[in-house]
Amino acid sequence: MSLLEVKNLQVRVEEREILHGLSLTVNPGEVHAIMGPNGSGKSTLSHVIAGKPGYEVTGGEILFKGEDLLEMSPDQRSAKGVFLAFQYPVEIPGVATMTFLRTALNAQRKARGESEFSTPDFLKKVRSVAASLNIPQDMLRRGVNVGFSGGEKKRNEILQMALFEPSLCILDEMDSGLDIDALRVAADGVNALRSPDRAMVVITHYQRLLNYIVPDFVHVMSKGKVVKSGGKELALELEASGYAQFEDAA
Amino acid sequence: MNVVLAKTETAHAKSDIKSDILAVARDRLPGTGKVADLRRQALEAHERLGLPHRRIEDWKYTDLRVLMREVLPLAGAPDAAALKRAAAALKLHAIAGARRVVLVDGVFAPSLSETSDLGKDIGIRTLHEVLEAGDAALQAQLFSPDNSDAMVALNSAMMTDGIVIEVADNAVVPRPLHIVHIASGAAPAAMFTRSLIRIGRHASATLVESYIGAEDAKAYQVHDSLIVAIGDGARLDHVRLIEDSREAFNISSAVVTLGANAHFNTFGMNTGSLVSRYQAVIVVAGEGSRVETNGVNLLNGRQHADTTLFLDHAVPNCSSNEIFRAVLDDRGHSVFQGRIIVRPKAQKTAAKMMTRALLLSDEAEADNKPELEIFADDVTCGHGATTGALDDSLLFYLRARGLPEKEAQALLILAFVGEAIESIANDALRELASLAAQRWLAARS
C-alpha cells in the first residue's frame, strides 16, 4: 500500500482556488522532491496534508496508509505519523522547549495507545539527538524557538522529526535562510532519518538542497498542479533552464 | 424625573441589610465598649451607603446590587459535622511545612490548625481574642480601614473572627503562614473575617491565604479583609488563592503599609467563586521600598472577578510593578482597575503596570481601567494593556505536533499566566499557584 496518495486535490483559500487537481503518490522508503516557483502552492499542499485550518478542500482526496486523512484532526494526523517541518516555525514564548517536546511526544504516544516515555529515557534521547544536530542544551531550556536564529529553528524542526519518528516527513523550504554549513548539518540530520519504512517529501525552490538530500523522484509544481515528474536529473535540468518553461505548460 | 430617580436610590440603599442585624448577631460579635461603638458607626456608614452599585465610580463594573442583591445572614459557628466537611476540603489545599490557621465559616478552628513551636519570633492570636481583650492600640488598628467604602464598613461592623499575626523585629520566618478560609456549606450564609499581620523591622515572612468551600458549599458569601504593616527593612511575600465554590461570593479588602526599605511581593489568583472583588490599598510610606503586585484571573461560566488596586506612592525612591493576566472563557468577566498616585514628594518613583487579557470565547469580557495620577516630575511610570485571543498559528503548530486542541490551549494558557506566576519569589508558592492554574485547566477539558 502507498503511504500517501493525493488524488486530484482541489483546494480553495478565501474563495480562490490554489490547488487545481494535484496528484502525488509516495511509497515507504522514497524521497520525493517538490520544486516550483514561489506561489505555486507548495506550502498550501503541505498545510492541507498537515491539517491546517483555513483551507477548503473542494475536490479530490488524501489517503494516508489507506485512511482518509482529511477526516482527521491535525493531532490525529501527527499521531498517525505525519510530520511537517514548517517553512516558518513559530516562536512560543513561555513554553520551554523540553516541556513542549515531552508533552508532544507523550500526546502522540497516548493517542496511539502506547505508554508514556519515562523521563530519563526521554532526556537521554533528546540529548543525543540534540548533540548530533549541534543543538546546545541551553536552547532546550528556552521557550520554543524564542530567540533562535533561522538555522536554529530549522534544526529544532529536525530534532522533533528525529524524536517523533514519523513515517511521513514533509520538509517545507528547509534550506531557506541557511548558510552552507547550517544546511549541511540539517541535511545530515535528515539523511540520518532515511529508512525503508519512512518517506520524505522535500519541498524546495532551489536545486541546491537536493545536492545534500538526494531524492528518488522530482516533481515540478506550477500554478497549483504537478506539471512534470521525473528522477533526480529533473532537478538539474531545472537548475539549467529555470521554471519559465513550466509556467507556460500550467 | 431626577427627583424620582434619587428617591428610588435612597429607598434601595436602606433595604440591603436589616438594621437590626447587629442586635441579632450581637452575642456572636466580639468586643464591648469602644469596639461596640466602632461597630455601630461602621454599620451606620454601611447603611447610609447601601450595597455598592455601578454609579459608584470604584464599583462601576461590579454592581453588587445586581450581582449579589443582598447580604446573607451571619453563618452559625461550625459544629462537629461542619468541621468534618471542612477537614475533607482542606486536604487538597494544605501546604506541606506551612503553619496553618483555619477559619471555618468565619470562626477559628483550632482542631484543623497547625501552629506548634511558634517560639518568640511570631505571635498568633485570633481576632476574637484581640477584640475581647486586646490592647486598645491594636484594636484601633483593626478598625483603621475607613468606612467610606460600603463593603469595608460592613466588614468592620460584622467581623467575627480572624487571625492577628505579629512577627518580631529581625525575625526570619521561613515557614509560610497559611490562613485557610473554608465554607462548610451547612446553609447559605455570610462569614465576616478580618486578619492583621505586622512584620517587625528587618523581619521577613510569607503569608498565604486560601479560600475554599467544602463539597456541598454553594452560594455562600465571604466578606474578608486584611491589614498589613511591613516595618522598615522588612519583607512580606503574600499569595492569595481564591478557589471558592463557583456559586460563592468573595468580597475582600486589604490595606497595606510599607515602611522604609521594605519589600512587598504579592500575588493573587482567582479560579473560584461566582463573583469576587479584591480591593487593595497599598501605601508606600517609607523611602527605598518596593512593591510587586501581580495577579491572574482564570474564569469561565458566568464568573465575575474584579481586582481593584490603589497604589499610593507618598515618598521618594520607591518602585512598584503590577503584572496582571486574565484568561476568560464562556461568559467570564474580569475587571482590573489599577490606580497609581505619585504624590509631589515621591521623586524617583518607578511605577509600572501591565495587564493582558486572553479571551477564549466571544462572550467573555475584560475591562481594564488604568489610572495614573502623577504629581512629581522626576519619575518613570507607565502602563500598558492588551486583549486578544489565542494565536491560531501557535495552536496549529502545537496540534501538528500531536497535542489535542484542549491540551494545546492549556499549554499556551499556562505560558500566558506564567508571566505573572513567575513573579512569585518563593519557589514553593510559585508551584502552588501553578498547580491551582493547572486544576482550572484540567476542569475545563
Ligand SMILES: Nc1ncnc2c1ncn2[C@@H]1O[C@H](COP(=O)(O)OP(=O)(O)O)[C@@H](O)[C@H]1O
Ligand atoms: N492564507 C492565504 N490567503 C490567501 N491567499 C493565500 C493564502 N495562502 C496562500 N495563498 C496564495 O496561494 C498561492 C500559493 O501559495 P503557497 O502555497 O504559499 O506557495 P509556495 O509555497 O509554493 O510559495 C499564492 O498565490 C498565495 O498568495
Ligand SMILES: [Mg+2]
Ligand atoms: Mg512556501
